[in-house]
Amino acid sequence: MFAEERQQLIVGLISASGRASVTELADRFRITTETVRRDLATLEAVGTVRRVHGGAVSPDRFSTTEESILERTVQRQPEKIRIAEAALALIPQGRAGSILIDAGSTTEALAGLLATRTAATAASTAPDAELVVITHSLPIATRLSGEPGIALHLLGGKVRGITQAAVGQSTVEAARRIRPDIAFIGTNGIHAAFGLSTPDPEEAAVKAAFVQSARRIVVLADASKLDAETLVQFASLKDLDTLITDTKPGQDLADALAEAGVEVVVA
Secondary structure: OOHHHHHHHHHHHHHHHOEEEHHHHHHHHOOOHHHHHHHHHHHHHOOOOEEEOOEEEOOOOOOOOOOOHHHHHOOOHHHHHHHHHHHHOOOOOOOOEEEEEOOOHHHHHHHHHHHHHHHHHHHHOOOOOOEEEEEOEHHHHHHHOOOOOEEEEEOOOEEEOOOOEEEOHHHHHHHHOOOOOEEEEEOOEEEOOOEEEEOOHHHHHHHHHHHHHOOOEEEEOOHHHEOOOOOEEEEOHHHOOEEEEOOOOOHHHHHHHHHHOOEEEEO
16 A cells, blocks of 8 residues: 555544544554654644644644534534433433533533423423523523523623633632532543643633532533543543443543543443
């Protein structure tokens, strides 16, 4: 196989999975790790991959890359719905309680399913079994506003246009004064060593406050977030209770999650 052919295949593999390690590529193409590194250097020079420690990732996975909530809402919809359905099953029906729903496209899918379920069961639910839902996301608040059986609490602050979420010191302080039963958290990356991360420091501060406030932390992350590192860490794996995703994590991340005692649910 010519080097150019192999390099095209490497680009295809990384585009499909988001990343590839040097050892994986060496085994797949039966070449030395030195040859793989030369291939990756060539591909990075033309902008088709980005080298990271131990391998390479897609060029769009820079630490500050962030798509708008509108763009993310239409991506990987079937996977996000499956994740949201698994998360919905963790919310008890027919009794009072409190949950926090972080901003994000997968958490927004959860809010939609929760609204549908609540409307369907409203007639059979006891009057005192109201579910308190706390959020700083304008789309989620809009979706849940006025739904029977839901007491909606919207955390205020400066609204970030790209995510339509309240951020800033007032949002962080409000988050520190609550203690919800479950927090459903979104993330831009979950990595074996770096933990959970997001590109924006203000978003990271709010997410960190959410993680520290809730009794149980459930992270919703589709496969594109696995093994990704973005600019600002907001939690370690040991801060989590459950990860709900749509594909089995790779070996390094799976081992790190197991060591941290995190339950992994593949939806």
